[in-house]
Amino acid sequence: MAVRLLSKIKLLPELRGAAYVSSAAAPAELSDFEVQHKTPVIRKQKLIPVAQYGGRHAVTMLPGGGIGPECMGYVRDIFKYIGAPVDFELVDIDPNVDNDDDVQYAITTIKRNGVGLKGNIETKSEAAYVTSRNVALRNELDMYAYVLNCKSYPGVSTRHKDIDVVIIRQNTEGEYAMLEHESVRGVIESMKVVTASNSERVARFAFEFAKRNGRKKVTTVHKANIMKLSDGLFLETSRRLAEEYPEIEHNDMIIDNCCMQLVARPHQFDVMLMTNLYGSIVSNVVCGLLGGAGLLSGRNYGDHYAVFEPGTRNTGTAIAGKNIANPIAMINASVDMLEHLGHHFHADLIRRAVNKTINVDKVLTPDVGGTASSSEVVNNIMGNIGRC
Amino acid sequence: MAARIIRKIVPAGRAGTAQYSTGVRKVTLIPGHGIGPEITVAVQKIFEAAKVPIEWDEVDVTAVRGPDGKFGIPQRAIDSVNENKIGLKGPLMTPVGKGYRSLNLALRKEFDLYANVRPCKSLDGIKTLYDNVDVVTIRENTEGEYSGIEHEIVDGVVQSIKLITEEASKRVAQFAFQFARDNKRKKVTAVHKANIMRMSDGLFLRCCRDLATQYPDVKFEERYLDTVCLNMVQDPSKFDVLVMPNLYGDIMSDMCSGLVGGLGLTPSGNIGKNGALFESVHGTAPDIAGKDMANPTALLLSAIMMLRHLQLNEHADKVQNACYEVLREGKSLTGDLGGTGKCSEYTNAIISKLN
Numbered sequence: 119m120a121v122r123l124l125s126k127i128k129l130l131p132e133l134r135g136a137a138y139v140s141s142a143a144a145p146a147e148l149s150d151f152e153v154q155h156k157t158p159v160i161r162k163q164k165l166i167p168v169a170q171y172g173g174r175h176a177v178t179m180l181p182g183g184g185i186g187p188e189c190m191g192y193v194r195d196i197f198k199y200i201g202a203p204v205d206f207e208l209v210d211i212d213p214n215v216d217n218d219d220d221v222q223y224a225i226t227t228i229k230r231n232g233v234g235l236k237g238n239i240e241t242k243s244e245a246a247y248v249t250s251r252n253v254a255l256r257n258e259l260d261m262y263a264y265v266l267n268c269k270s271y272p273g274v275s276t277r278h279k280d281i282d283v284v285i286i287r288q289n290t291e292g293e294y295a296m297l298e299h300e301s302v303r304g305v306i307e308s309m310k311v312v313t314a315s316n317s318e319r320v321a322r323f324a325f326e327f328a329k330r331n332g333r334k335k336v337t338t339v340h341k342a343n344i345m346k347l348s349d350g351l352f353l354e355t356s357r358r359l360a361e362e363y364p365e366i367e368h369n370d371m372i373i374d375n376c377c378m379q380l381v382a383r384p385h386q387f388d389v390m391l392m393t394n395l396y397g398s399i400v401s402n403v404v405c406g407l408l409g410g411a412g413l414l415s416g417r418n419y420g421d422h423y424a425v426f427e428p429g430t431r432n433t434g435t436a437i438a439g440k441n442i443a444n445p446i447a448m449i450n451a452s453v454d455m456l457e458h459l460g461h462h463f464h465a466d467l468i469r470r471a472v473n474k475t476i477n478v479d480k481v482l483t484p485d486v487g488g489t490a491s492s493s494e495v496v497n498n499i500m501g502n503i504g505r506c
Numbered sequence: 507m508a509a510r511i512i513r514k515i516v517p518a519g520r521a522g523t524a525q526y527s528t529g530v531r532k533v534t535l536i537p538g539h540g541i542g543p544e545i546t547v548a549v550q551k552i553f554e555a556a557k558v559p560i561e562w563d564e565v566d567v568t569a570v571r572g573p574d575g576k577f578g579i580p581q582r583a584i585d586s587v588n589e590n591k592i593g594l595k596g597p598l599m600t601p602v603g604k605g606y607r608s609l610n611l612a613l614r615k616e617f618d619l620y621a622n623v624r625p626c627k628s629l630d631g632i633k634t635l636y637d638n639v640d641v642v643t644i645r646e647n648t649e650g651e652y653s654g655i656e657h658e659i660v661d662g663v664v665q666s667i668k669l670i671t672e673e674a675s676k677r678v679a680q681f682a683f684q685f686a687r688d689n690k691r692k693k694v695t696a697v698h699k700a701n702i703m704r705m706s707d708g709l710f711l712r713c714c715r716d717l718a719t720q721y722p723d724v725k726f727e728e729r730y731l732d733t734v735c736l737n738m739v740q741d742p743s744k745f746d747v748l749v750m751p752n753l754y755g756d757i758m759s760d761m762c763s764g765l766v767g768g769l770g771l772t773p774s775g776n777i778g779k780n781g782a783l784f785e786s787v788h789g790t791a792p793d794i795a796g797k798d799m800a801n802p803t804a805l806l807l808s809a810i811m812m813l814r815h816l817q818l819n820e821h822a823d824k825v826q827n828a829c830y831e832v833l834r835e836g837k838s839l840t841g842d843l844g845g846t847g848k849c850s851e852y853t854n855a856i857i858s859k860l861n
Contacts, residue, residue: 241701250702277635293668298705304672308706310651314662341753347656348666374757378764381739382634395699399757402732406739430732 172203175459178227178234179206183213184433186237188441189448192496193235196449199500202456202464207231211251213240221251225258234425235455237448238433249296252431257290261420262316263323264289266401266429273477274409274486283404284333284389286324287397288352289418291316294394312348312393317355323419324356324391325363336360338370339392339400352393377403405430409486412444415451417458424458426451441491444483446472449499471502531816534586535562538596540790541800546596548802548853549809555857556828558813558821563590567598567609579612587616591781592816594809597790614647619778620674621681622647622755624787625811626762626772631833632843636765639742643762644685645755646678646710647776652752670706670751675713681777682714682749683721693725694718697734697750697758710751734758738765763787770842773807775815782815784808794841798848801840803829806856828859 181187197204207227211220228234239251266285270276297309321338328336338356342349353370360368371379373396379386380403390400405414414429428447437443449472456465475481481498482488490498537546553560565583572578587593598609613619621644628639655667679696686694696714700707711728718726729737731754737744738758742765748758763772769788776783786804794800806829813822832838838855839845847855 253702294702296702296704298703300705304709306670306706306709308668308670308703310666310668312664312666344652344654345656345666347658348664351664374760377757377761378768381636381761381764382768395753398732399735402735403739403761406736410740411736430736432733432736 174203174205175233175461176205176207176231177455177459178224178231178236179208180211180224180234180236180239181208182211182237182433183240184238184435184438185443186433186448188439188443188492189237189428189445190235192445192492193448193452195496196468196500196503197452200464200467200503203461204456204459206235211239213242213251216248218254221254225255228255228259228423228425232423233455233459234423235452236425236427238427238431240433240435253294253296255425256418259418259420259423259425260290261418261423261425262288262290263320263419264397264416265327265419266404266414266416268401268404268408268414268429270408271413271473271476273480274413274482276407276409278384278407281384281404281408283384283387284327284331285397285401285404286320286327286389286391287401288316288320288393289397290394292394310345310348312351314351314355317352318359321356321359321391324389325359325366328366328389329363333366333389335367335369335388337376337387337390338368339373339376339390339396340370341373341396343372349393356391373399376400380404380407402430410444411447412483412485413446413450415447415454417451417454424455426455426458441493442484443492444485445492445496446476449496467503468499470506471499471504474502474506475499530559530561531592531818532561532563532590533812534583534590534593535564536567536583536593536595536598537564538790539599540597540792540795542596542598542790544796544798544800544849545786545802545805546594548800548849549594549806551853552806552825552828552856552860553809556821556825556860558818558825560813567613569609579609579616584616587613587781592812593617593781593783594805594812595783595785596805597786597788599790599792613783614776614778616780617776617778617783618780619776619783620646620648621678621777622759623685623775623777623811624759624763624772626759626766628766629771629833630830631836632767632771634765634767636742639762639765641738641742641745641762641765642685642689642691642747643755643759644678644682644747644749645759646674646751647755648752649674650752652756668703668706668753670709672709672713675710675751676717679714679717679749682747683717683724686724686747687721691724691747693727693746695734695745695748696726696728697731697748697754698728699731699754701730707751714749735761738762767843769804770801771803771807773804773811775808775811777815782812784812784815798850799841800849801842802849802853803833824860825856828856831859832856 179190181190209224209227211224241251264287268281268283270279270281291311293310295309295311298306300306324336338353340349340353342353384407405411411430411432416427416429418425428451434443453465453468475498479498481490481495483490483492483495535546537543550562563586565586567579567583569578570580623644625642626639628637649669649671651668653667653669658664682694696711698707698711700711763769774785774787786808788804810822810826832855838847838851840847840849840852
């Protein structure tokens, strides 16, 4: 009778999930999958790139407009020269078409490959309902953090020397929410959206980054004296997270004071954390201090995808096709991508060659004060590979 | 009441209505807090020595409790401002706490100030990493990102509204082009981010483009905010007059003043429908208040801007040349400029150069 009672209890839906009703030993029948996912394990959030056949990776390539296509050509040349284990999947986005099919296809390939390399995509249409393609890409792939590592090159003559700043910028919301409407004729409202979850994610990213890379200070840049609720939320979140990382110093600064300090004394900054628009302003200011838009590369990070691009997201239409564009930014982006995928040997080869070209040989394009053409710079880099 | 009706009927000219027959202009003077009183005294002394035909009407804007319980500007100050229509203001400190409305905001509403003008010019004798900066930033002062309309829609999601209206954009664009023409500047650059904020900055840009057609003698160009930032720190000589909405203006004007040496050397003027207010934009510096260590240059340059606004150009040139020469010599500079002089010594040096 006890057995009959027990069997009836087992049939009750609530108890069906329970593994043990009696004190008898548990059946060792869990599959490997269940062991991995149902037993409590502290899982580290790590971006795991998808490896394909023979240890080669597939990477989506979005040349965009302006100087994008020619720079991508140089990247391909260098990769072919060193035999980097990366296959590019090229997706062209037509700037004149109004529909989103190209962009959707690009997003699908990045989801499949996990990693992308892109130039700046033009959105020629000025209609209000057409979202900027770059913004659509970032939002769809939820790449919430943008990291710009700004380190001075000694070979480029600038007013300030030895700058070493990392800018971490919230990449998906803020002023770039692109929610606008005309409430009354002649009056337009544009919404800036700040959420607690996104602020927390990017703040945690910043502090983790600082911790992992041995950085000492994080500065939050804001305008909370005027925009009390929105920037106030961002600031409060970063202050709260700062308490969890007592070994890292945290302070905050208002954006106008920050810009003033950047042009006068940029060495007081280490890691800077901010919302979307201020990130755009500060990254352009710092890139200007370092010699221009042609040198630095930026990394878009999300939980699952990463896309690498030239730091200041300029299209450079004015200098397209003239062989004077600076290819260094795109080459640096490709090096970042190789490091992200774990191909440190190849990444190192290219990085050392680039450093030698800029600092020792001083073969530079006109925008940073040199006289060489883009192809001369690239040839010099390829000549330096393996020899330094 | 009759006076108010008459004031409305008789249009207030650009130079203001409070003018004696002897040509002396009456100006509201707001000393401010901290180092405010010292630097205003310095400016008054210099103007007296230069025989500038200005009569100062000093008012105190310390907040008083009004009949509704809220703190606001005293009525005497408001009346003075309405009558004279021109003001010079030192640094103000808004006390932190409930019930205190920002004094700067209240003044702005009173005068209906819509454009903030900040000329940033490299000064001979003040060495910064940037030479030959000569940029004027004109910023829309009433709306944009600083409209103060914010809500928490859902727990953890905050929205802040940026308001752009055609009327305000047209007003500031008109002022910018007129300023360029009056001061013989060659180019006006509209700074915007219309690739992202298509409708709002798009409207601002359209208003600027419309007004550009009415001023064919002034060159007009439009640039993205990031490009301007990038180029400004590399080569500031590329820009002449910049016109932009509120937030970008705030950031750009502070960045440009950083290029020439900081807020202690930058003049600032606010132009409104109902008058104009010139001010120094630095802080009250309570740690050096009363010690004769303050630097009056920012307030002096703002006062010179005010003279030009009043069309008193010869007096303005005289005082300006004296000030520039003292800075060039570099002998009596105050502590913040790297010298050891006192405020009174610096003032006397300028007065001696006036002769």
